[in-house]
Amino acid sequence: MTNLEESLRRELLRTNRSGAYACSTIVDCNTRKYHGLLVVPVPELDDENHVLLSSLDVTVVQHGAEFNLGLHKYQGNNYSPKGHKYIREFDCDKVPTTIYRVGGVVLKKEVVFQHYEDRILLRYTLVDGHSATTLRFRPFMAFRSVRQFTHENSTASRAYDEVDNGIRTCMYAGYPYLYMQFSKKNEFIFNPDWYRGIEYPKEQERGYASNEDLYVPGYFEMPIKKGESIVFSASTSEIKTGKLSKLFEEEVESRAPRDNFFHCLVNAAHQFHIREKNDDRYLLAGYPWFKCRARDTFISLPGLTLAIDEQDYFEFVMKTASKALREFMAGKPVTGKIYEIDQPDVPLWAIWSIQQYAKFAGKERCTEMYGQLLEEIIHYIIDGNHPNLRLDDNGLLYSDGRDKAITWMNSTAYGRPVVPRSGYIVEFNALWYNALKFCASIASGNGREREAADLEELAKVCGESFVGTFLNEYGYLYDYVDGNMVDWSVRPNMIFPVAFDYSPLSKEQKRSVLDICTRELLTPKGLRSLSPKSGGYNPMYVGPQTQRDYAYHQGTAWPWLGGFYMEACLKLYKNTRLSFIERQMVGYEDEMNYHALGSISELFDGNPPFHGRGAMSFAMNVAEVLRSIKLLALQYTYQK
The missing domain is CATH 2.70.98 (Beta-galactosidase; Chain A, domain 5)
Known part of the structure; x- marks a missing residue:
């Protein structure tokens, strides 16, 4: 001291x-x-x-x-x-x-x-x-x-x-x-x-x-x-x-103790809660400067609620968020305090979030609570109503991100995106395939067999195009493809189709992608945003604003991506990777004594000693580490 x-x-x-x-x-x-x-x-x-x-x-x-x-x-x-x-x-x-x-x-x-x-x-x-x-x-x-x-x-x-x-x-x-x-x-x-x-x-x-x-x-x-x-x-x-x-x-x-790693993270999860006087509920994206952002909300929601057995708060936040999402889809002014709801992947992450709810609360409860919302989102996308999300004949979603950052890699410099991801974006289409298959299963379970068959057919077309578009001869996935423009950068966004419940990739293809993520992107603090072997690698998030903007997604490590990496490991290798994943978790436990005590920073340098940078406490990171702990516990339960 x-x-x-x-x-x-x-x-x-x-x-x-x-x-x-x-x-x-x-x-x-x-x-x-x-x-x-x-x-x-x-x-x-x-x-x-x-x-x-x-x-x-x-x-x-x-x-x-x-x-x-x-x-x-x-x-x-x-x-x-x-x-x-x-x-x-x-x-x-x-x-x-x-x-x-x-x-x-x-x-x-x-x-x-x-x-x-x-x-x-x-x-x-x-x-x-x-x-x-x-x-x-x-x-x-x-x-x-x-x-x-x-x-x-x-x-x-x-x-x-x-x-x-x-x-x-x-x-x-x-x-x-x-x-x-x-x-x-x-x-x-x-x-x-x-x-x-x-x-x-x-x-x-x-x-x-x-x-x-x-x-x-x-x-x-x-x-x-x-x-x-x-x-x-x-x-x-x-x-x-x-x-x-x-x-x-x-x-x-009324305070819960912070006497171990898990309790620290539970307390950190509660710090992101926002309850307005009108009883609207939100999740703050992080402290001290972030607001409530739509993408962050849907990615964080399962980890900050379901992973710690707080189903009621999931429903509170989703009630507020779904109202804002419906207002946006209807072309009305958004009355809530959720920012960036116009980003094209937001409705896709909303479906992923509801999918996690279905695994926790059961498909029957999920259909009762969110079946109508799922149907509205799917048809909103299929009907081409989103201003920057086009469904092409090949079953893939196309978004224009040349002049404006539209993905989670959203840093800009001099008014332009540092990483201008545009066209067929790998995680957008992984989310889309997963959403089609999940919504088909919900429709089938609800007796809507015709709708389920239509969604399955669309998923089949999407899946075939996904593999043909993104998988390259080196065994990993292009980050985005826009006509003749193909991004060969080794980036962590290819981990999502390996981690999601429904994936167009075969088991061997998943293993190949996961192996490359392990060799080139994995750090003790999550996945790097860019491989050291790729051009433009810049792992140190330091210096004035512009310098940091250029490093933000060019090699820095992100714990929330590590959460999806660990989920992918468990899905592919199950019990054989348990000890490996536990060792990965130790890297986060050390963070309880640094930066914001008991929480996890926004991002980390991509090179040793992996210093924490940016916001002192970041919702998606805390959420995905909590969800990883839950997945580990479930795997041990299955083992027994």
């Missing part, structure tokens, strides 16, 4: 499952502009999150001597006030807990974010103290979007109102009030000032501006006795402070 080289690389994320979060490093030194103690959506302003309370510095006062436990980075690599040197212990098995020792004073800090409320709670307990002790709390406020910075200005309001055991204040019009309250009576000393030149090194690494000024309105002060606990609340609404201690205990009690 006292070694900043180690501690500043580890981040702590807590969410309220309604879009708000608290995030910083484990030593409470903010290193990103996205970090903050209370970061909330402000829909009245825009659809971004906003940092209201950046941090809270605590000072221990004893015999007139002050010991500030805070930590900020300033320009010139200066850290102040270096409160990390007082940290003696850190634990986050249940709730993040930090033990500070200042001479004879031992102070414990615990943190929880109240579920479904924009309220962060911190509890301070004086574990030991041999003489009179006072605590001083200094709030650092920002009141700005996570994508911007705040600087000293004369517009910021210094006004505040006293509320129950605290104050409320609002720096700018249009923002909600920030309520800062304690469970104990205290004195607020109004002493407004700006702390200038605070620096965020993660933004520097990414080639962005990295400095801002934070406003401190003053400080709260109160005595604390040995064994006493004080709860601090920061929120957009007032609370009766007599409830704070009980509320904190209730929130702690």
